[in-house]
Amino acid sequence: xxxxxxxxxxxxxxxxxxxxxxxxxxxxxxxxxxxxxxxxxxxxxxxxxxxxxxxxxxxxxxxxxxxxxxxxxxxxxxxxxxxxxxxxxxxxxxxxxxxxxxxxxxxxxxxxxxxxxxxxxxxxxxxxxxxxxxxxxxxxxxxxxxxxxxxxxxxxxxxxxxxxxxxxxxxxxxxxxxxxxxxxxxxxxxxxxxxxxxxxxxxxxxxxxxxxxxxxxxxxxxxxxxxxxxxxxxxxxxxxxxxxxxxxxxxxxxxxxxxxxxxxxxxxxxxxxxxxxxxxxxxxxxxxxxxxx
Numbered sequence: 001x002x003x004x005x006x007x008x009x010x011x012x013x014x015x016x017x018x019x020x021x022x023x024x025x026x027x028x029x030x031x032x033x034x035x036x037x038x039x040x041x042x043x044x045x046x047x048x049x050x051x052x053x054x055x056x057x058x059x060x061x062x063x064x065x066x067x068x069x070x071x072x073x074x075x076x077x078x079x080x081x082x083x084x085x086x087x088x089x090x091x092x093x094x095x096x097x098x099x100x101x102x103x104x105x106x107x108x109x110x111x112x113x114x115x116x117x118x119x120x121x122x123x124x125x126x127x128x129x130x131x132x133x134x135x136x137x138x139x140x141x142x143x144x145x146x147x148x149x150x151x152x153x154x155x156x157x158x159x160x161x162x163x164x165x166x167x168x169x170x171x172x173x174x175x176x177x178x179x180x181x182x183x184x185x186x187x188x189x190x191x192x193x194x195x196x197x198x199x200x201x202x203x204x205x206x207x208x209x210x211x212x213x214x215x216x217x218x219x220x221x222x223x224x225x226x227x228x229x230x231x232x233x234x235x236x237x238x239x240x241x242x243x244x245x246x247x248x249x250x251x252x253x254x255x256x257x258x259x260x261x262x263x264x265x266x267x268x269x270x271x272x273x274x275x276x277x278x279x280x281x282x283x284x285x286x287x288x289x290x291x292x293x
Contacts (some may be wrong), residue, residue, distance in 0.1 A: 003121050177261060
């Protein structure tokens with residue numbers, strides 16, 4: 001997970017994602033690509049207040065039939081200016097991390113997926129919410145769509161990272177039934193990226209079957225041959241509530257959730273749980289596809 005893509009709409013949330021991505025790249029010897037997706041001109045109105053005012057103080061001239069083209073040129077110039085400023089900021093946030101920038105044209109989701117393929121991305125780090133053209137993209141069904149379609153893991157960031165952000169405590173919630181066996185390879189890759197971290201295998205108890213759950217957890221840990229792990233159980237009214245409660249209790253740096261590539265979230269993580277986890281739990285949430293059987 002060294003080739004990292006950060007979609008940005010220049011919002012606070014996407015900046016939080018950028019800061020996390022830079023710290024991860026610094027820790028793993030990776031590099032970051034910033035991406036902004038420009039939608040069609042019909043999506044925008046000629047108001048550059050979002051981009052800090054007209055570029056170089058100029059105004060849009062009157063031009064019959066050419067206003068759309070002129071507007072997009074100015075928008076592109078403003079976008080490149082803000083991308084350059086973010087690249088300059090990388091020197092302060094994580095000195096030495098290479099940062100490139102890219103601009104895609106088209107629909108937001110399609111632009112992100114296209115950039116993943118074009119740049120050979122192996123990790124997407126994105127803000128949980130957006131503003132402007134990307135408003136509400138990173139919540140609800142759109143989040144699940146990107147998680148389902150992206151060929152690489154997706155890391156969702158909700159809040160500003162702590163100073164000197166590092167991953168030392170990872171929480172992996174599951175029911176540890178036979179379906180979870182496909183998560184082992186992904187977990188090994190996560191551990192390889194963060195070798196100093198402790199992996200907390202978490203089962204949320206919402207009813208009976210505690211003894212069986214412990215047996216499933218123990219069997220999963222043995223089969224997966226994961227290093228530096230500890231099993232945990234917590235009682236809660238729902239899986240989402242239990243995950244959030246334990247993540248805070250353990251001061252988790254990362255929550256890891258496996259998904260199905262075709263149908264979205266695994267049986268344990270139905271969409272309502274996933275959306276709650278991805279948009280409310282305070283640490284970053286990493287999703288990746290379960291291995292095919």
